Amino acid sequence: MMSRARVTESELSGAVGSRQWSAGRIARIATMLLVAAAFIFPIVGFVAVAFRSNEGVANGTDGFLGLGGLSIDNVMASWGQIMGFGGADNRGIFLQWIGNSLFVSIGGALLAVIAAIPAGYALARLRFRFRRTVLVITLLTMVMPNTVLVIPLFLEVNAVGAVGQLWPVLVIMGFFPFGVYLSYIHFMTTMPAELVEAARIDGLGEVSIFFRVATPISRQAIALVAFFAFVANWTNFFLPLALLTSNFNAKTVSIGIQDLIGSSPLFNPTVAAGLDVKLYMPQLALATFVTMIPLLVVFIGAQRFLMRGQTVGAVKG
Amino acid sequence: MTTGLATRPGGAPRTAQRRRTVSARRGALHRKEARGAWTLLAPYLVLLMIAGIIPIIYAIVVSLQKTPTNLEPNLTGFSGGQAFVTAFTDYRFLGTFANVFSVLIIWLPLMLVGIVGLALLVHASPGRFGNTMRFIYYIPGSLAGVANLMLWVYLLNPSQSPIGGLWHALGFETIKAVVATPGTLPPILTAMLFFQGVGTWILIVNGGLNGIPDEIFEAASIDGANAWYLAWHVKLPLIRPWIGYAALMNLAYGFQLFLEPYLLDQVAGGALPDQYTPTQLGFWFAFSNSNFPAAAAMSLVVLVITLGIGLFIVFRSGLFGEEEK
Numbered sequence: 001m002m003s004r005a006r007v008t009e010s011e012l013s014g015a016v017g018s019r020q021w022s023a024g025r026i027a028r029i030a031t032m033l034l035v036a037a038a039f040i041f042p043i044v045g046f047v048a049v050a051f052r053s054n055e056g057v058a059n060g061t062d063g064f065l066g067l068g069g070l071s072i073d074n075v076m077a078s079w080g081q082i083m084g085f086g087g088a089d090n091r092g093i094f095l096q097w098i099g100n101s102l103f104v105s106i107g108g109a110l111l112a113v114i115a116a117i118p119a120g121y122a123l124a125r126l127r128f129r130f131r132r133t134v135l136v137i138t139l140l141t142m143v144m145p146n147t148v149l150v151i152p153l154f155l156e157v158n159a160v161g162a163v164g165q166l167w168p169v170l171v172i173m174g175f176f177p178f179g180v181y182l183s184y185i186h187f188m189t190t191m192p193a194e195l196v197e198a199a200r201i202d203g204l205g206e207v208s209i210f211f212r213v214a215t216p217i218s219r220q221a222i223a224l225v226a227f228f229a230f231v232a233n234w235t236n237f238f239l240p241l242a243l244l245t246s247n248f249n250a251k252t253v254s255i256g257i258q259d260l261i262g263s264s265p266l267f268n269p270t271v272a273a274g275l276d277v278k279l280y281m282p283q284l285a286l287a288t289f290v291t292m293i294p295l296l297v298v299f300i301g302a303q304r305f306l307m308r309g310q311t312v313g314a315v316k317g
Numbered sequence: 318m319t320t321g322l323a324t325r326p327g328g329a330p331r332t333a334q335r336r337r338t339v340s341a342r343r344g345a346l347h348r349k350e351a352r353g354a355w356t357l358l359a360p361y362l363v364l365l366m367i368a369g370i371i372p373i374i375y376a377i378v379v380s381l382q383k384t385p386t387n388l389e390p391n392l393t394g395f396s397g398g399q400a401f402v403t404a405f406t407d408y409r410f411l412g413t414f415a416n417v418f419s420v421l422i423i424w425l426p427l428m429l430v431g432i433v434g435l436a437l438l439v440h441a442s443p444g445r446f447g448n449t450m451r452f453i454y455y456i457p458g459s460l461a462g463v464a465n466l467m468l469w470v471y472l473l474n475p476s477q478s479p480i481g482g483l484w485h486a487l488g489f490e491t492i493k494a495v496v497a498t499p500g501t502l503p504p505i506l507t508a509m510l511f512f513q514g515v516g517t518w519i520l521i522v523n524g525g526l527n528g529i530p531d532e533i534f535e536a537a538s539i540d541g542a543n544a545w546y547l548a549w550h551v552k553l554p555l556i557r558p559w560i561g562y563a564a565l566m567n568l569a570y571g572f573q574l575f576l577e578p579y580l581l582d583q584v585a586g587g588a589l590p591d592q593y594t595p596t597q598l599g600f601w602f603a604f605s606n607s608n609f610p611a612a613a614a615m616s617l618v619v620l621v622i623t624l625g626i627g628l629f630i631v632f633r634s635g636l637f638g639e640e641e642k
Contacts, residue, residue: 024544029446032438036453039512043456045479046468057477065479111364119361128351134358139637141369143566143627144620145573151599151616152376153368155609159375175368180361200346206353235461237576242600257463258580261470267492267584281470281477288467295459 041065049285051075057281078286084277085260094287096249097256102294104166104240104252105233108173112229113222116176120183120221121214125196126206135184142177147238154242164247169240173233179225186221187214220305227302231295253291260287373620380613400610404602404618407611413595416503421571424507425564431515432563433556436522437548451523458516465513466580473505496581497588509577514570518563525559526552558635565634569626572619575600595619 044065049057051070056062062069086093122128123135157168191214199209240252251259264279265272272278299306355362383396384403404410439451460468471477474492475484489495496505529552537551575596582589592598599615602608631637 028438028441028544032435032442032446032450035435036450039453039457039516041479042468042472042512043460046471049471049477060476060481115360115364118357122354122357126350126354126357127347128354131354134362136631137365137369139631140624140627141365143569143630144623145570147573147575147596148616148620148623149369149372151603151612152372152620154603155379155613156372156375158609171364172368175364177365206350207356210353210357231459231461235464237462238596242603245604254463257467258583261467261580261583267586281474284467285471288464292460292464299459 046285047289049281050078050289052282053077054278054280054282074282075286078283081277081279081283082260082287085263085275085279087275090248093249094253094256094260097251097253098290100166100244100250101234101252101254101291104170104173105230105294107170108176108233109226109229111170111174112176112179113225115174116179116183116225117215117218117222118210119180120185121187121191121210121218123180123184124187125191125193125214138177138180138184142181146232146236150238150242153239157243163243164250166244166250169243169252172239173229173236176225176229176232178232179229182224182228183218183221186218186224190217190220223302223305227298227305230298234291234294257284257287257291260284373617376613376617376620380610380617382610384608384610396610400608400614403608403611404598404614407598409590409592409598410595412590413592413598416590416593417571417574417595419503420506420510420574421568423503424510424571425567427507428511428515428518428567429560429564431511432518432522433553433560435515436519436526436556437552439519439523440526440552441544441548451519454519455516457512458514461513462576463580465509466577469505469509469512470584493585493588497585502578502581502589502593505581506574506577510570514567518567522556522559522563525556529555562630562634562636565626565630569623569630572596572622572626 044067048062048066048070051072051074052062052066053069053071053074056066056069082094083092090096119138123131123138153172154163157163162168195213196209199213204212235254236252237254240255241258244250244252245255260279261284262268263272263275263277264284266280380400381395381398382400383394384400385393435454439447439454441447442450457465470492472480473484473495475481475489475495476491478484484490484495489498495501533551533555534547537547542551573596574594578589578593579597579600582591582593592601595615596619599612599619602615603612606612
């Protein structure tokens with residue numbers, strides 16, 4: 001038995017991770033490093049643009065990936081231009097847009113958690129008629145790209161006269177079927193049906209069982225739903241574009257960046273000529289980089305939940 | 318409660334009575350359970366109504382209405398599907414789908430080869446190296462949407478790009494020339510979507526691979542399988558459901574393309590076709606043409622296509638509904 005196990009182990013390592021530098025192993029590692037470089041270099045170069053000067057970027061100096069031209073002074077100068085965007089009446093509108101994005105993204109994620117955790121629990125652990133129907137509708141809405149509903153949503157919000165306001169965007173973002181699915185899988189895999197049965201015998205009502213038994217063991221699901229909902233909301237472009245474009249002050253930062261692009265002399269010389277701020281590539285890259293910071297923060301915050309979760313690997317919508 | 322007495326043998330009427338009581342109690346318990354379930358589902362169902370069901374029904378209603386004109390701005394009433402005729406006979410309608418196909422035909426195969434190839438490579442590299450690579454492949458996926466677009470504006474601009482040499486060699490001197498030269502858009506969109514999307518899918522397929530019991534690989538190794546054989550003949554067939562899932566999800570994604578062609582057009586100073594994809598055409602009906610019925614009709618067309626793909630995923634991919642059986 002012992003020798004058999006040892007043979008298995010050595011043969012397995014021979015197939016998967018041998019110590020020898022066989023041709024296959026070198027090819028595998030070289031391919032993976034090459035792909036990694038192709039993914040990393042553009043991002044490093046792009047982030048570097050945010051720390052460079054207009055002249056350095058335009059003339060293509062600053063050395064390899066522009067890393068020779070980084071300075072905080074450049075960032076301060078570029079930030080001044082971004083803050084100047086919006087004209088005399090709306091100086092600092094960029095910060096307002098970031099605030100709007102935070103409002104709808106955090107609010108939408110909270111709403112998604114509040115709705116998804118109990119719904120996932122009910123679908124996983126309670127028996128009722130139409131349970132399968134609700135589950136199938138949830139799966140369907142999860143696998144369909146959410147942009148396909150944006151124009152119908154615009155027509156609906158327009159019909160109630162709420163276009164250009166933030167709260168409909170927040171409410172719509174609260175509808176997050178992927179979160180329901182995550183929660184459903186979570187309770188399916190971590191909460192035995194016997195636990196619910198035992199709580200019933202103890203005389204707890206169905207809703208109290210959820211709050212007193214299920215909620216305390218759902219931290220993992222709450223973190224994952226909040227994380228995925230926040231990221232989806234923060235990067236959502238089409239929904240705010242359809243619902244908020246008409247109100248300059250209510251824009252989220254994802255569609256606000258579009259305004260910055262449209263005001264850049266790089267792409268639109270005629271419009272840009274009339275503006276007192278000059279948005280070249282360093283300013284646009286800096287604005288983009290700033291919008292990536294909240295994503296980095298939540299990613300780092302959620303990392304231990306992401307790494308632990310088998311549910312992420314399962315399926316993501 | 319009389320149930321205690323009913324356990325006495327020989328009391329046939331009492332047993333029947335007990336059965337009735339028990340089933341009545343069970344019924345009451347079921348009702349209680351169902352009531353609890355609907356209470357817990359209520360917030361989600363309200364949101365599903367507001368953000369899912371009602372807009373679809375309303376879009377169907379709007380698409381069947383008459384289109385107000387400048388002469389009759391308050392025109393309403395049943396049009397009998399005139400809006401669908403408007404959408405279908407629009408001179409750009411077929412073109413938008415042809416454009417989507419021209420992107421999908423390059424992007425989808427590349428995407429699947431990339432996802433499966435990289436996921437298998439990561440899975441063949443246990444330990445820190447594999448984990449680091451998987452993390453690096455995921456990083457571009459966090460640059461979703463506008464951030465990914467800005468990154469590509471940097472990469473596509475011949476005078477600033479680290480791959481500027483490529484653009485110069487192809488004879489492009491400006492970003493406008495790069496994106497607006499006929500035929501360049503499908504490969505460019507392919508590159509953008511691949512860069513943004515591949516990492517997440519590597520995670521998902523890798524999760525599928527990790528779910529396969531180690532004994533299967535061990536058994537194959539004992540039979541003398543090398544790493545290549547293991548990947549091609551053992552792992553690949555086992556992750557087929559995930560590959561199918563990735564293919565269908567990305568196919569559905571292709572039909573709703575909007576952000577990339579929409580903003581690239583802006584970057585190219587309006588030199589691209591303004592309505593390159595079906596969703597852009599729907600957007601144009603709603604916001605440039607103020608033809609809400611046609612916009613609703615257009616969005617329903619895309620909705621039906623993605624719904625069809627979605628039904629296929631849910632009922633045929635084999636990834637969902639296992640716990641239902």
